[in-house]
Amino acid sequence: MTELTYRQALNDTLRAELTRDENVYLIGEEIGVFEGSYKITAGLLKEFGPKRVVDTPISEEGFTGVAIGSAMLGLRPVVEIMTLNFSLIAIDQIVNHAAKMYGMFGGRVKVPLVIRTPGGGGQQLAATHSQNLEVWYAHIPGLKVVAPSNPADAKALLTAAIRDDDPVLFLENLGLYNTKGDVPDGEQVAEIGRAAIAREGTDLTVVSYSRGVVTALEVAEQLAGEGISIEVVDLRSLRPLDRVTFCESVKKTSRAVVFEDDMLSYGVGAEISATIGEAVFDWLDAPVRRVAAAEVPLPYAKPLELAAMPDAAALTKVIRETLAASGYRK
Amino acid sequence: MSEVVMPRLSDTMEEGELSKWLKNVGDTVAKGDVLAEIETDKATMDLEAFEAGVLEQQLVEAGAVVPIGTPVAVIGDGSGSAAKPAPAPAAEETAGASADAPAEAPAGVPAEKPSAEEPAASPAEEPSRTASASRSSEQAEQSSASSAGKPRTSPLARKIAKEHGIDLATLTGSGTQGRIVRADVEAAISAGTGSLAAPTPSAVAPAPAPLGADQQRADVRVPANRLRSVAAKRLTQSQAVPHFFLTSVVDVEKLLAFRGQVNEALASQNLKASINDVIVRAVAVALRQHPEANASWVDDADGQAVVQHGRVNVGIAVATEAGLLVPVIRDADRKSLGQIATETVALAEKARDGKLSLDEMTGGTFSVSNLGMFGIDQFTAVINPPEAAILAVGAASPVPALRDGVLVDVPKLKITLTIDHRVMDGAVAAGFLRDLVGILEQPLRMLL
Numbered sequence: 001m002t003e004l005t006y007r008q009a010l011n012d013t014l015r016a017e018l019t020r021d022e023n024v025y026l027i028g029e030e031i032g033v034f035e036g037s038y039k040i041t042a043g044l045l046k047e048f049g050p051k052r053v054v055d056t057p058i059s060e061e062g063f064t065g066v067a068i069g070s071a072m073l074g075l076r077p078v079v080e081i082m083t084l085n086f087s088l089i090a091i092d093q094i095v096n097h098a099a100k101m102y103g104m105f106g107g108r109v110k111v112p113l114v115i116r117t118p119g120g121g122g123q124q125l126a127a128t129h130s131q132n133l134e135v136w137y138a139h140i141p142g143l144k145v146v147a148p149s150n151p152a153d154a155k156a157l158l159t160a161a162i163r164d165d166d167p168v169l170f171l172e173n174l175g176l177y178n179t180k181g182d183v184p185d186g187e188q189v190a191e192i193g194r195a196a197i198a199r200e201g202t203d204l205t206v207v208s209y210s211r212g213v214v215t216a217l218e219v220a221e222q223l224a225g226e227g228i229s230i231e232v233v234d235l236r237s238l239r240p241l242d243r244v245t246f247c248e249s250v251k252k253t254s255r256a257v258v259f260e261d262d263m264l265s266y267g268v269g270a271e272i273s274a275t276i277g278e279a280v281f282d283w284l285d286a287p288v289r290r291v292a293a294a295e296v297p298l299p300y301a302k303p304l305e306l307a308a309m310p311d312a313a314a315l316t317k318v319i320r321e322t323l324a325a326s327g328y329r330k
Numbered sequence: 331m332s333e334v335v336m337p338r339l340s341d342t343m344e345e346g347e348l349s350k351w352l353k354n355v356g357d358t359v360a361k362g363d364v365l366a367e368i369e370t371d372k373a374t375m376d377l378e379a380f381e382a383g384v385l386e387q388q389l390v391e392a393g394a395v396v397p398i399g400t401p402v403a404v405i406g407d408g409s410g411s412a413a414k415p416a417p418a419p420a421a422e423e424t425a426g427a428s429a430d431a432p433a434e435a436p437a438g439v440p441a442e443k444p445s446a447e448e449p450a451a452s453p454a455e456e457p458s459r460t461a462s463a464s465r466s467s468e469q470a471e472q473s474s475a476s477s478a479g480k481p482r483t484s485p486l487a488r489k490i491a492k493e494h495g496i497d498l499a500t501l502t503g504s505g506t507q508g509r510i511v512r513a514d515v516e517a518a519i520s521a522g523t524g525s526l527a528a529p530t531p532s533a534v535a536p537a538p539a540p541l542g543a544d545q546q547r548a549d550v551r552v553p554a555n556r557l558r559s560v561a562a563k564r565l566t567q568s569q570a571v572p573h574f575f576l577t578s579v580v581d582v583e584k585l586l587a588f589r590g591q592v593n594e595a596l597a598s599q600n601l602k603a604s605i606n607d608v609i610v611r612a613v614a615v616a617l618r619q620h621p622e623a624n625a626s627w628v629d630d631a632d633g634q635a636v637v638q639h640g641r642v643n644v645g646i647a648v649a650t651e652a653g654l655l656v657p658v659i660r661d662a663d664r665k666s667l668g669q670i671a672t673e674t675v676a677l678a679e680k681a682r683d684g685k686l687s688l689d690e691m692t693g694g695t696f697s698v699s700n701l702g703m704f705g706i707d708q709f710t711a712v713i714n715p716p717e718a719a720i721l722a723v724g725a726a727s728p729v730p731a732l733r734d735g736v737l738v739d740v741p742k743l744k745i746t747l748t749i750d751h752r753v754m755d756g757a758v759a760a761g762f763l764r765d766l767v768g769i770l771e772q773p774l775r776m777l778l
Contacts, residue, residue: 327514
């Protein structure tokens with residue numbers, strides 16, 4: 001076990017997989033000489049050379065297409081798209097090509113592709129560079145979408161994504177890169193599509209993923225001081241979605257709040273709460289509540305940006321309301 | 331405006347008698363106020379208001395018997411007209427809901443707050459500054475909320491209520507907008523209120539849906555109420571008492587005849603003595619003759635001793651929905667059958683209503699437990715410390731007997747005495763039981 005930053009865990013994992021399998025290569029903007037906009041690929045060009053770490057022009061549609069084609073021919077490309085926002089330029093490649101090949105060619109073509117990309121706001125990057133578009137991709141059959149919340153999961157899920165034969169969108173988060181956590185040494189391969197109980201509790205379940213889990217754990221810790229026992233479910237994968245884990249949790253707690261960085265309408269929270277309503281209706285003692293971002297283009301001005309993003313205070317408030325709504329007494 | 335209907339208060343209830351109005355037309359009522367008393371096949375229950383407002387109409391007279399679901403009253407804003415469409419309670423609901431925070435509203439982020447310009451009637455219009463503002467889930471919930479009469483319930487509350495045979499219509503909700511939640515149902519279970527269907531085991535459990543071969547029914551955890559916790563503690567203490575048991579068969583032919591005569595005499599006072607009342611009286615008389623059975627073992631600063639009590643206070647085990655209670659008839663040896671009958675009825679009623687005072691439940695020197703009404707032939711009861719004995723009374727049933735060479739039915743019942751051996755030895759207890767049987771078989775002796 002070693003304490004690493006989320007950033008270092010990613011860097012170590014890329015190095016390990018480049019070393020393990022010569023078919024693995026990295027491709028993207030500024031990932032070589034500049035070592036990545038967020039330094040995830042630091043040192044790798046020097047170590048593995050320009051055939052394994054490929055710098056490209058600003059051409060998301062182009063290099064994503066190159067990666068898809070090479071994956072179809074047996075390589076295992078790991079694409080870095082500088083932020084999730086820029087994946088919109090490559091979305092036709094991702095949705096209409098990477099996701100569809102396997103099905104449309106009767107299983108004769110595989111696309112073992114990983115697209116690593118950070119999402120999320122809170123960095124004063126303004127509306128076009130601060131989005132959480134992962135739910136767009138989670139909507140598409142043929143893709144896998146994973147979103148680790150901590151360094152250990154970042155390592156195990158990135159390893160699993162690189163070794164998976166389906167295209168995987170690997171969601172990072174600008175707010176997580178500097179977070180630290182214990183990472184098991186040696187090879188770690190996660191099972192994609194398996195959620196985790198990040199904290200056990202009995203009174204209410206908070207379901208979240210990626211950066212939201214960190215906030216949820218903070219809130220759970222704080223409320224524990226008042227004797228309120230919050231269970232935190234870390235989805236880890238948005239597609240495939242592990243519906244069993246959060247439904248079992250709700251069966252235990254009878255109350256659920258979904259916490260997400262993205263907008264409320266048609267979001268992850270909508271999917272989670274609909275599933276809870278369908279699967280464990282009889283165990284609910286209060287309506288499932290969602291805490292999400294204000295439905296506005298994210299403002300640039302810091303106070304407005306903070307006001308628009310869901311935070312610990314908003315989550316705490318809704319948890320308290322949900323407890324109160326079901327006659328919770330300590 | 332909403333109609334109050336005759337609620338279903340037990341599984342077997344088909345109609346109820348609105349025995350008494352407790353609110354008059356024009357009275358202001360709060361949620362949870364008792365509007366009237368309802369008499370069912372099982373018990374007298376309170377009819378509570380589920381909405382606040384003014385009692386506008388009483389649709390049935392006191393004493394009327396109506397089927398469940400029949401409207402019996404109208405609660406409104408006080409304008410009185412039953413035909414008037416009702417904006418008033420709805421408006422009140424809305425105001426209340428928005429006042430105590432958008433408890434059901436989407437994410438509580440600042441942008442969700444309505445601006446001051448927005449009309450008060452749409453408190454939760456989505457904040458979006460775009461042209462296509464959506465309507466919020468709070469509005470959706472409120473529009474579905476106004477279907478009159480049916481209480482809001484959480485799915486979990488419904489599930490637990492069903493498992494315990496509790497009628498949700500008899501509960502008051504503590505959740506948002508009066509929603510009945512798990513805590514309310516569990517409170518009703520531990521309080522024994524909320525129309526548990528009926529005291530007979532067959533009626534308590536609603537017929538469960540048949541399970542498939544591969545399904546398992548989950549365990550149900552019913553938290554112990556205070557009564558059950560106290561009982562568990564006391565009964566466990568009782569296990570430390572060295573017990574022994576003596577059983578006798580009592581010929582109750584004369585006792586039944588005696589009770590008939592007593593009841594004829596009591597009829598003018600509108601009183602009726604039960605078999606149990608007669609047994610309590612007989613026990614009291616026997617205890618007066620046998621102070622060694624009306625005693626307690628003590629082990630205190632003055633050393634070990636048997637204390638023979640100066641008063642004869644007989645406890646009567648009463649089954650209530652909340653659990654077993656043992657109210658005490660004080661000085662039963664100095665009370666007439668009529669007094670014992672009157673007191674027993676009053677104490678049993680208080681026990682079932684959960685209104686017994688501590689004083690009425692303590693100070694017993696001997697207890698009687700009767701399961702004859704359940705058809706139990708014979709059983710042993712657990713001593714209620716610090717008492718030295720308890721009498722368990724079974725059901726009277728006809729037993730063939732030869733009398734003057736003729737085979738006849740003789741009604742007999744079995745009584746079993748549980749004795750604290752520290753206080754009484756076998757021969758002493760047997761002497762008490764023999765005399766008790768003598769009194770029961772020659773009931774005129776209890777008048778001596």
